[in-house]
Amino acid sequence: MQVTETLNEGLKRGYSITVTAAELEEKVNAKLAEAQPTIEMKGFRKGKVPMALLKKQFGKSVLGEAMQESIDGAMNEHFEASGDKPAMQPDVKMTNEDWEEGSDVEVSLNYECLPEVPETDFSKIKLEKLVAKIEESDVDEALGNLAESAQNFEDRKDGEKAEDGDQVVINFLGKVDGEAFEGGAADDYPLVLGSNSFIPGFEEQLVGAKAGDDIEVNVKFPDEYGAEHLAGKDAVFECKINAVKAPAAAEINDELAQKFGAEDLADLRKQITERLEAEYGNAARMVMKRNLMDELAKAVSFELPPTLVENEAKQIAHQLWHEENPDVQGHDHPEIETTDEHQDLAERRVRLGLLLAEVGQKQEITVTDQELQQAAMQQAQQYPGQERQFFEFLQQNEQMQQQMRAPIFEDKVVDYIIEQSDVSEKETTKEGLQKAVEELEAE
Structure with a gap:
């Protein structure tokens, strides 16, 4: 041979x-x-x-x-x-x-062939970790949001008009061409104005109504309405206003806390504080990870496989094109040309991907079955009622498992590099942390 x-x-x-x-x-x-x-x-x-x-x-x-x-x-x-x-x-x-x-x-x-990735002294990388202190006002705001989500509706005074956000209790009968149609009638139906739960234009015509009013609502069913015999048709709804109710936030007390699974209000405040700590910590890590990637991109340079970069650039261009053209679901579209911007981003992604893979291999960083299972359980929550089918699909699909392992592996390698880096803490506010995250998303 x-x-x-x-x-x-x-x-x-x-x-x-x-x-x-x-x-x-x-x-x-x-x-x-x-x-x-x-x-x-x-x-x-x-x-x-x-x-x-x-x-x-x-x-x-x-x-x-x-x-x-x-x-x-x-x-x-x-x-x-x-x-x-x-x-x-x-x-x-x-x-x-x-x-x-x-x-x-x-x-x-x-x-x-894959390039040789040079050794990098991560201790020379300087990073800032944003630390946002949780204020009592932050907890109060979160409590207020919970109370609002658990709001009740209380009857307005006699003669008061319905406003956007109010709940009106109505009887209605819908007709098309003078004939009532199936599913177009109900009694004592609670409708929140502004919820957009009815046909477009319906709720707006009930703003200003009072209890006891009889109102005729004229609307047109959307052309793409689910029931073909009603799609695009003009309709009239005869409505009787039985009650007008204003939203009233639930009182912040032990009873509210128990509705959300806490023992009492103090326990709920503690749970909210812990949740905010986790949210702030995740946001701060997201910002620090991006800064780390920026520093690594500047500190490490080596030759890249041309085809890997070319394929990545095409994938980036394709993804961005679909984001700009959300109405096109399939791939029946003109060929998408890559730009210098796509090429630069592709080179960054490939270089950082190869670097992280090399560090992970040298440090023998792996994804455990327990970590994969935990990630699978989180993803299965996106398919309520079909969790079992999701797990069966995952067990039979090696490629899907690899897709789930990849981000876990990357995060573990990033954590390792952060531990080796020169990290200093910087105090900030909730607003400062939000701004930092928004700047990331805008890039």
Whole structure:
């Protein structure tokens, strides 16, 4: 077997591999000899079929296996000897397409190898950790939001008009072309004005109504309305206003706390404080992680596999195009050209990805089954009632598991680098932390 280098340019490598006819024949004979004791054929005892007959009967199929094994073996030997790690699946092609049995097999092997990632002294990286103190006013605000979410509605005084946000209790009967339609009537229906839970234009016509009023609401069903017989039709709803109620926030007390699973108000305040601490901590880490990535991007430089960068740039361009054209769901659209901005972002992502992968490998950082299971449980919450099906799908889908492991692995490597870095704390306010996060999202 001969391996000849044909390309060595940057990270691009090319080789010509020749497997001689003699090597192939030797491998075929060895495979047939290995199988001979188990083969039965009419007219011969088990294991006594002549080699010549075996070769005639099974030679071609065994030759294909021997050819593939020889090429795979040559590739493995090459990568082991050279130390090269392909950035993507190598391109392997048979170059003598007019090959005939008894001839040498010639194969071209082309790939881009992963670069050597230089050692980095992470202790020289300076980072700031934002620390936002939780004020009593923050807890009070959160309590107020809970009370508002648990609000009740209380009757307005006689004669008071309904305002946006009020609840009106109504009887209604809907008609199209003078005829009542199925599902268009109800009694004592509580409708919050401004909730947009009814047909567009319906709720606005009840603003200003009083208890006891009879109001005729004229609307048009949307063209894309679910019921085809009503879609795009004009309708009239005869409405009777039974009551007008104003929103009233729940009182902040032990009773409210118990509604949210706390023992009392003090316990609820404690839980809110802990939740805010976690939220502030996550936000601060998000900001510090971005700053770390910026510092690493400036501190570390090495050659990148061109195809990896090209594919990443295309993916970025494709994703951004769909964000700008949300109405296009599929991929039936013009070819999307990549720009210098896409290229720069792709180079940053590939470089940082290779760096984190190298650090994780050297430090033997792994994702445990328990960590994967915890992530799966969190993701399963997005599919209420279908959790079991989600877990079954995950167990059978190795690619999905890898997609879930990747961000966990990245976070663990980032945590390791942060531990090695020079980190100082900087006090800030909730507003300051929010601004820092908003600036990240705006980039």
